[in-house]
Amino acid sequence: MEYMDGGTLSDVISKSYLSEEEMAAISRECLQGLDFLHSNHVIHGDVKSSNILLRTDGSVKLADFGLSTQVTPEKNTRSLLAGTAW
Template identity: 65%
Template structure:
């Protein structure tokens, strides 16, 4: 995806996460497969099967749920965690939008969890090709110390996100993807 497209998807997803977190809900399985793009350019978060309602008595969790490659280090390590684990997961989604797959995708689940727990913030393949705003945005999402990681509300004020175009700008991307999928479907033998 282009940086302009990533900006729009980021803004829309962060608005959804801000709404969830403001209502004391963690998604806990944020990944690209759980982000839906509509033909009008709308972006929606989906699949709340692992979501957790937080309460004053239980404002953090420690269960290891979600999809390995998008898990935050604190989740992999079995530590207590809060809503900012969703921000880490979104940072991994952003890397996926840049590189086409999440870090450690070529590893099996146990190996990927070990790398997440020990290596910390994943390295980009070609960071010099990215704008300084995108690199800084990723850094804000992928702080290994959950306390230093930005919230969805803070990220919505980041220059990378505030410079996003209207969501209707995604329509050409979505239309071309639909056409590509239709052509692939038509080429498959019966």
């Protein structure tokens, strides 16, 4: 993954104020990313502000797939991809 020079959303909101338009844009990008994952039968499992990465050009990426799971379309059951709760 490329370097995200804006840091995490947690860092940004602890140091500065985001306008409603900026929060709406970040939310939209996160939801588009989750829609992509879900359409590929992947559940992120740990969406939080410290796992949302930002760039100064406005790019937004979801990170830390340690708790992600794969849903198999045939059985509609979850199988662990990788990671641990610790």
